[in-house]
Amino acid sequence: MxxxxxxxxxxxxxxxxxxxxxxxxxxxxxxxFQGIPYGSLLVIVISLLISLLVWYWLKKKKSL
Known part of the structure; x- marks a missing residue:
């Protein structure tokens, strides 16, 4: 559990x-990024990169 x-x-x-x-x-x-043709894709990529960095940082601190 x-x-x-x-x-x-x-x-x-x-x-x-x-x-x-x-x-x-x-x-x-x-x-x-509103006027850029692939702006929404760019926002998704940035968001995923930040999430991966936070995940890595928390793993490194042994918080997870």
Missing amino acids: NNIMKTLTELTVVLTIPTITYGFWGINLKLP
């Missing part, structure tokens, strides 16, 4: 970053 909770917590922490990023891009305002 403890391993399951640890895994779920790890997933929650890492996937919170894309959720916040996509939430900001859902606002009806002029945003960065």
Whole structure:
């Protein structure tokens, strides 16, 4: 049971970053990358990279 909770917590922490990023891009305002043809793909890639960096950082600190 403890391993399951640890895994779920790890997933929650890492996937919170894309959720916040996509939430900001859902606002009806002029945003960065809006005029670029592949802007949404760029936002997804940036969000995934940040998530991977946070995951790696937490693993390195042995928090996960």
